[in-house]
Structures are given as C-alpha cells and as structure tokens.
Amino acid sequence: MGETRTVAIIGAGPVGLAAAAHVLERGLQPIVLEAGDKVGHAMRQWGHVQLFSPWEYNVDKAATRLLAATGWNSPEPDQYPTGMEMVERYLEPLAVHSALRPHIQTSSRVTAISRAGFDKMKSKGREKAPFEIRYQNGQGPKVVKADAVIDASGTWHSPNPAGANGLSAIGEADTSDKIAYGMPDVLGKERTRYAGKTVAVLGAGHSAIGTLIDLAKLADQAPGTRPIWLLRGSDLAKAFGGGVNDKLVARGQLGAAFAALVTAGSIKVESEFRVSHLVADGPGLVVGALSGCNARQAVVDQLIVATGFRPDLDFVRELRIRLDPAIECPIALAPLIDPNEHSCGTVRPHGARELAQDEPGFYFAGMKAYGRAPTFLMVTGYEQVRSIAADIAGDRAAAERVELVLPETGVCSRSLPDASNCCGGPAISDVDACCVADEKAKQQGKSGCGCASSA
Numbered sequence: 001m002g003e004t005r006t007v008a009i010i011g012a013g014p015v016g017l018a019a020a021a022h023v024l025e026r027g028l029q030p031i032v033l034e035a036g037d038k039v040g041h042a043m044r045q046w047g048h049v050q051l052f053s054p055w056e057y058n059v060d061k062a063a064t065r066l067l068a069a070t071g072w073n074s075p076e077p078d079q080y081p082t083g084m085e086m087v088e089r090y091l092e093p094l095a096v097h098s099a100l101r102p103h104i105q106t107s108s109r110v111t112a113i114s115r116a117g118f119d120k121m122k123s124k125g126r127e128k129a130p131f132e133i134r135y136q137n138g139q140g141p142k143v144v145k146a147d148a149v150i151d152a153s154g155t156w157h158s159p160n161p162a163g164a165n166g167l168s169a170i171g172e173a174d175t176s177d178k179i180a181y182g183m184p185d186v187l188g189k190e191r192t193r194y195a196g197k198t199v200a201v202l203g204a205g206h207s208a209i210g211t212l213i214d215l216a217k218l219a220d221q222a223p224g225t226r227p228i229w230l231l232r233g234s235d236l237a238k239a240f241g242g243g244v245n246d247k248l249v250a251r252g253q254l255g256a257a258f259a260a261l262v263t264a265g266s267i268k269v270e271s272e273f274r275v276s277h278l279v280a281d282g283p284g285l286v287v288g289a290l291s292g293c294n295a296r297q298a299v300v301d302q303l304i305v306a307t308g309f310r311p312d313l314d315f316v317r318e319l320r321i322r323l324d325p326a327i328e329c330p331i332a333l334a335p336l337i338d339p340n341e342h343s344c345g346t347v348r349p350h351g352a353r354e355l356a357q358d359e360p361g362f363y364f365a366g367m368k369a370y371g372r373a374p375t376f377l378m379v380t381g382y383e384q385v386r387s388i389a390a391d392i393a394g395d396r397a398a399a400e401r402v403e404l405v406l407p408e409t410g411v412c413s414r415s416l417p418d419a420s421n422c423c424g425g426p427a428i429s430d431v432d433a434c435c436v437a438d439e440k441a442k443q444q445g446k447s448g449c450g451c452a453s454s455a
C-alpha cells in the first residue's frame with residue numbers, strides 16, 4: 001500500500017482520533033467520519049462513569065505529541081478520569097487541534113463500504129481500487145473515496161439483548177419503556193427513573209457491577225430502591241475480579257466493593273437466571289427465565305441490560321471480511337481474547353498483522369476489533385492504530401514492532417498452561433487469589449474465574 005494517500009477512519013472515539021494522529025504523523029491524510037454530532041459520542045453516553053484505568057493508559061502517544069505543541073495541560077498520569085473528563089480534557093482539545101480539525105466530519109454516519117467498481121465477488125485488480133464509503137449527514141447520500149479504511153466505530157450502539165440465547169427475549173421490544181441498556185446514570189440524570197424502585201441489572205461485567213454499586217448507593221439515599229443482580233452463571237467470584245492483584249487498581253477495587261455489597265445483602269442475587277421472556281405487568285415488568293423444566297421470574301419496575309456489546313457488521317458486508325465465528329473479531333485475535341479460554345482481562349499487544357483482513361487496506365481497530373469480547377483497553381487500541389498507520393504507510397518494520405507493555409489484570413500466572421498467550425507484558429511470577437480461584441474452578445470442570453467476562 002505504498003501509494004496510499006487518504007485513510008478513512010470510522011468513528012471519532014479515543015481510538016479513531018488516535019488513528020487520525022498516527023495517520024497524520026505518517027504523512028497520510030485522514031478523513032474521520034463520526035455518526036454523533038460531537039467527537040467522543042459514545043463515551044459521552046457513559047460520561048458519568050469513572051474509568052478504571054488512570055490517565056497514563058488513556059492517552060495516545062501521537063495524540064499527545066500533537067497536543068503538547070499547543071501547550072495542553074496533560075492530566076496527572078495516576079488520576080482516574082470519568083468518561084466526560086476524558087472527552088473534555090483530551091478528546092475535545094485533540095479534535096479542535098488545527099492539524100486534525102479539518103479532517104473530522106461529525107453527524108456523518110457510515111452506512112456502507114465497498115471498492116469503486118468492484119463488488120465483493122470480483123477479484124482481479126481489486127486491491128488497487130479505492131474504497132467507496134457511503135455516509136449520511138442529513139444532506140442526501142454522500143460518498144467519499146479513500147485508499148485505506150480503519151473501522152474504529154466501537155460497539156456501544158449495538159448492545160447485546162436480554163435473551164440468554166443471544167436473541168431478544170420474547171417481549172423485549174414490547175417492554176422497551178422499562179428497559180435500559182449499558183450504564184444509565186442512576187445517581188444523576190436518570191435518578192428519578194430508578195429512585196425508590198426495584199431495579200434488576202442483568203450481566204456480570206464491569207458495566208453491570210458499576211451500575212449495581214451505584215444502585216446500592218441510591219438505596220442509601222432513596223428508601224425503597226432495591227437492586228437485584230441477575231446473572232446467567234452461578235460463579236459469583238467470576239464477577240468480583242482480581243481484587244488487590246489487579247494492576248489497574250481501580251478495577252480491582254470495583255470488584256472488591258461489589259463483593260462486599262453482595263456479602264452484606266445490599267444487593268439481592270439471582271444466579272443461573274437465563275432470561276427468556278419479558279412481560280409488562282401494570283407499571284412493572286415480569287422478567288422470566290427458563291432453565292430446563294424450571295421456570296423462574298423476578299418482578300421489577302425497571303430492567304437494566306448490561307450483557308455486553310456486539311459489533312455492527314452491516315456496513316462492512318460488501319467487503320471481504322473474515323471473523324472468528326464466536327467472538328466476531330479478526331481470526332488471529334480470537335485465541336488471545338476468547339473469554340471461554342482466558343481467565344485474564346489483559347491481552348498481549350498486537351497490531352496490523354493480527355488485524356489485517358482479506359480486503360487489503362481495511363482494518364478493524366479499537367473496541368470493535370474485539371468483537372464481542374469484553375476486555376478491551378484503550379491503550380491496546382492505541383498500539384493497534386500505531387501499527388496500522390505504519391502498515392498503511394508501508395513501514396513494515398514499525399508495523400511489526402511491539403511498543404507497548406500492558407498492565408496485568410492480576411489474574412494470570414505462569415502456572416497456567418497458556419499464560420504466555422494470555423497476558424500482556426511479562427508474565428507475573430506470583431500466583432494471585434484470582435488465579436487460585438480460576439484453577440480450582442477448572443479442576444472442578446467449571447470454566448474458570450474469567451475476571452473481566454460479561455454475563
């Protein structure tokens with residue numbers, strides 16, 4: 001791809017903007033298309049949430065180099081921002097930087113990508129044809145051409161449904177007024193919706209845990225608020241995470257705080273609860289679960305579905321994409337991040353080689369590159385786009401090089417057979433609490449502790 005000049009970047013989240021900074025550094029021209037009316041559109045939806053990674057891991061190096069020249073006050077590396085602070089203190093200053101600003105188009109939703117003059121079937125000369133990217137900005141259908149495409153559109157806008165089988169639960173669409181997805185701001189903007197109510201949270205990842213902790217705080221302030229944790233599995237410890245062994249201290253603390261609330265009975269727990277149907281019951285909602293011949297139900301006022309996210313693959317349908325059938329991520333990445341196999345939330349750094357597709361010049365990056373896997377970290381995405389920009393520019397050596405040491409989740413040890421594939425950075429020598437739990441569970445034929453797994 002030595003002649004590449006323009007690189008379309010889909011999404012102006014942290015990874016899309018970092019990609020733009022790396023592309024600029026490589027002397028290529030970025031075209032950033034963002035569906036929302038502002039950069040960081042997805043992150044703004046969870047702006048109230050405090051990140052579990054400190055600033056040190058949240059800013060990209062090429063982006064920092066751009067900002068440094070403007071006299072930007074870089075945040076304290078060991079402080080933990082909220083999503084909104086990330087937007088205001090980092091993404092917005094980056095987006096208005098004179099070098100980037102002309103290349104970012106907001107309110108521009110990408111709807112389809114193909115190659116000029118080539119449908120998916122046609123092979124000969126395909127790699128030389130530019131990409132055609134269709135997008136909508138409210139002013140009629142738009143098309144832009146580019147020599148390469150980095151899809152950093154995240155997964156926030158396509159949350160998993162409530163149904164345990166991955167489909168919408170029966171009745172989910174009809175009861176949507178009582179359901180929220182992701183992480184609603186239960187202590188702030190959405191407080192009146194949840195105060196004094198029985199609220200079920202479905203899921204076992206960080207979003208579910210964070211929301212349940214906030215609901216427990218709301219219960220202290222607004223009597224009658226009753227949080228219920230619905231999880232599909234039976235292993236509560238899985239959600240509690242690496243605790244003090246997590247190198248991302250805030251993430252470890254989140255799990256530990258949650259465990260304490262569960263133990264104290266502040267959060268009611270319904271495990272092995274596999275939602276099958278949802279039925280409106282006056283002002284309430286019956287959440288039904290089927291397990292073999294056993295039917296169970298929880299009657300609640302509101303349901304928050306925090307069962308993770310999946311990539312929107314509709315707009316890449318005309319491209320030659322090869323994905324892992326289970327995780328929906330690039331094939332080479334799947335063994336590194338498959339939550340069925342890994343008990344850790346950290347993945348060794350990777351780049352263009354793992355992310356390349358059969359369609360030359362097209363790459364997934366950021367949260368979307370992980371497909372349905374829940375363990376993505378921004379710092380991983382920054383390394384991805386550094387490598388991808390180098391690859392597009394034809395600098396194979398830089399694309400292959402690994403320039404990142406990741407923080408450990410505190411859940412892997414050398415004693416695990418696959419630890420070398422599992423964690424980023426050097427393997428840690430100490431066997432930690434979570435690993436012990438993991439190994440014990442595996443000996444009993446269970447799937448292991450999977451600290452960062454979703455529902």
Ligand SMILES: Cc1cc2nc3c(=O)[nH]c(=O)nc-3n(C[C@H](O)[C@H](O)[C@H](O)COP(=O)(O)OP(=O)(O)OC[C@H]3O[C@@H](n4cnc5c(N)ncnc54)[C@H](O)[C@@H]3O)c2cc1C
Binds near residue numbers: 013154379
């Ligand atoms: C609640 C929560 C907390 C998290 N905490 C952390 C943390 O502490 N540390 C950490 O490292 N990671 C964290 N993550 C994980 C991850 O790093 C973030 O989700 C991060 O925002 C991912 O960046 P991204 O740029 O890949 O995707 P996003 O931030 O989701 O950005 C994608 C952008 O693409 C846009 N878009 C989507 N579809 C289209 C389209 N068709 N056309 C054009 N634009 C489109 C979206 O509007 C969005 O602005 C967290 C995630 C969540 C949900």
